[in-house]
Amino acid sequence: MWQWLKRRNMIARAESAPTSTAPQRRRQAGADQLLFDYLEDRYAQTVVLTFQQIEDLLGSGLPEPARQDRGWWLEPQTSATAATTAGTPGATRAWTLAGRTASPNLQAQTVTFERVP
DSSP: OHHHHHHHTTOOOOOOOOOSSHHHHHHGGGGHHHHHHHHOOOOEEEEEEEHHHHHHHHOOOOOOHHHHHHHHHHHHOHHHHHHTTTSTTHHHHHHHHHHHEEEETTTTEEEEEOOOO
């Protein structure tokens, strides 16, 4: 252990760990902070959440297009889709900022979030 400690102290102080972009992405998640945090903190490549679990994390209900239209989950958030997602503004940002894609199963009312390589 002493050898490890001596080597550790030999590292130049100017060297530092690479800066993380997580805090910046966390600020951009906005109202969907809890969903972002949940997906960001999961080590699993695949995370499956029910609509109810997503609503619990968002603190509000999903809009009807999210329950009926698969495209709602796949489209990037734009001003055109923002009007249809009034209940969850920028919801797609939460999983995109967390480095995941969303694949909904509307019949089962679940969404599979896959980590982007």
